[in-house]
Amino acid sequence: MPGCQTRCGDVDIPFPFGVGVNCSLPGFEISCGVGAATTGPVLAGTDIAVLNLTVMPRPEARVLLPVAWQCFNSTGDSTGFSYGTVRFNPAGVYRISDTHNELFVLGCNTLVYTNSGPPGRLPYTFYTGCMTFCNDSGSAKDGRCAGVGCCHVDIPPGLTDNWMEFGSPSTWSHADQEFSPCDYGFIVEKGYYTFRASDLANMPVSQTMPLRLDWAIRNNGSSSSMSMSCAAAKKTSPVKILVVFPLAAQLALGITLGLSLLIVAILVTLMVIHKRRMNEYFKKNGGSVLKKVESIKIFTKDELNKITKNNSEVLGQGGFGKVYKGTLEDSSMVAVKSSIEVNEERKEDFTNEVTIQSQMIHRNILKLVGCCLEVDVPMLVYEFATKGSLQDILHGEDPVFMKTGLLTQKSDVYSFGAVLLELISRKKIVYGKNNSLIMDFCRVYEKEGSGRAMLDVDIATEENIFILDEIGKLAIDCLKDDVNDRPDMNEVAEQLVMLRRDRKYGKSQNKSPRHSEGIATSDSPRSFATDTTNSSATISLISSATPSRELPDL
Structure with missing residues (x-):
């Protein structure tokens, strides 16, 4: 209490104990420095020495009492004789x-x-x-x-x-x-x-x-x-x-406890809602189908946050959002990116596409390791391209891990046509200040009947010019505005296979594969699942034609 002695010798004097008038509750009086037995604290009115006084965790007094003899x-x-009688408890x-x-x-x-x-x-x-x-x-x-x-x-x-x-x-x-x-x-x-x-x-x-x-x-x-x-x-x-607290203290304590219980209830409710929402996302994104696919790993949202360290390292900007670097439990690096938003109409296409990608194994195709479906927009986990992307190789600076996401087959054809133009021209789709590679190439092609003026001079040699011109024509077909006028990927891959074969046997100067419709080839693709693997024929054609350019061995 204010103004009261709080220590006597080596002993603390906590309330309700006290030394002096009005410093203690009745029965808890302590005398300090008086008595025959000790100069330290004693129980008031006795010679009983006090060794220690505690309130918490146990209300206790440790004292010295005489032996009876x-x-x-x-x-x-x-x-x-002495009965050791001490009346210390009035x-x-x-x-x-x-x-x-x-x-x-x-x-x-x-x-x-x-x-x-x-x-x-x-x-x-x-x-x-x-x-x-x-x-x-x-x-x-x-x-x-x-x-x-x-x-x-x-x-x-x-x-x-x-x-x-x-x-x-x-x-x-x-x-x-x-x-x-x-x-x-x-x-x-x-x-x-x-x-x-x-x-x-x-x-x-x-x-x-x-x-x-x-x-x-x-x-x-x-x-x-x-x-x-x-x-x-x-x-x-x-x-x-x-302890009986005053009414104001009781009200404050009640309000505090009530608010604490309310906060706990709100947190529990939010957790239940969050869990329910993640389950809804999982079902919406085709989780009931994809969880049965053995070739793909389904990551939980918590696992994905751990892999990407809460999206702490950004690799670049993809077609549908940012791409993040991550690390799996086995220390292997991955790239994590957003997919397209899935609805009931797209669910089947999405699950089929993810299933196909997870089963594709080719040294030039990044493997789809897994996906997270407990989010509004599914997240895809790919193996990490440690040597950079095709864009890095074609255009040099600022490596960016670019992905086009999940598209329809005809959309894939259009995108593939754009890639073909980048390969043969070594220009970006948007180059210079405001130049469009697709528009410029089409304009030159309509005017001159060929896109030779825009070909990469490093590969546009006399022996390659025919094949490059044919690839340019194929790209123009792929970039037609009307999707019904575009070839499908089977047709694109088949023409590329024939170009590669003609190149191999020296027939490229004599005929065009565009005039060889109906010819079946043993290595022509039979399904969309193999389209991407056969598209490597284009890069093989270009890389074999010009050793000076170091392109990926696709």
Whole structure:
């Protein structure tokens, strides 16, 4: 409390204890620096030294109490005694802890017991003690306390004062017992005392022992702001404190608890909604179909966040959003990108496309490792292109991992036509300031009947010019505005295969594959799943024609 002493010697004095007027609750007064026994703190009105005072985690006072004793001469006559009586509990705030203390009796022919509590069938409610005996001076042994020179027992709960009684000397004779002239009884903190046989003859009658007192602020009128609740009416240890707060504090506590419960309820509700939403996304994005495909790994949203470290490293900008770098558990690197948004109309196409991509194995095609379907727009996980992309090779600076996403077959044809133009011209789709490769090539083609003016000069040699011109014509077909006028990928791949064959056998100068309709080839593609693999014929044609350009071996 303000203005009150908070420490005496080496002992802290926490409230409800206090030194001085109006510094403590009734029964918790402490005196400091007075008394015969010590210059430190003592329980007010006594010589009982205080060793320690605690409020939390256990309300407890550790004090020193005197031992009870009686001594005899060689004929068995009493020379003095003390019952160790100490009335330290006038306000009833203390109980001798039954869980942390025990009763010891020392002697060679004695009974010692303690008692406490209101009258019942007998004058006291509690009686407990033990008896000891020694046959001779060599009977007692150090460390042994089982009835020979020493005994000890637990104490009952509810003891309020220190009071020992000895058996009658007429019954318990001490004649010719110089090796144990005195009997002793004391309550002591458990674990503190270990019996020594020499104590039977040498323990001083002024000996004190530490013990632990439970304390409580009891509802007996001694305090108007706090009350005490015991574990049970017949058990006062361990003691529990019940604090009665003012009305304003109770309201504040109630509001705080109410808000805490509301926040917890909101968080739980949000978690349930989030989980339900992820399940809905999973179903919307074809999860029930794709989870059965063995060649693809279905990542959860949490797993994907862990892989990309919460999208911390951006590789570039794809056609449908940013592309992120990630690392799998086996330390292999991957690229993670958004796919197209899936609805009921697109779900079947999406699942088919993902299934096909996961099954495609070719050294020039990035493998689809897996996907995450617990998000609004599915995320695709590809193996990482460590040597860069086709764009990097064609256009040099600023490596960007570009993907076109999932498109229809006719859209793929248009995109493939654009790639063909980039290959033979080595120009970007948009080059210079505002130049469009597709528009410029088509304009030159319409004007001159050929796109030779826009071919890459490094590969436009006399022996290659025919094949490059044919590739340019094929690209023009792929880029037609009307999708019905575009060839499908099977037709595109078949023409490229024939161009590669003619190149191989030196027939490129004599005929055009565009005039060889209906000719079946053994290595022509049979399904859309193989279209992409056969498209490598184009790059093979160009790379074989010009060793000076280092293109990927597709």
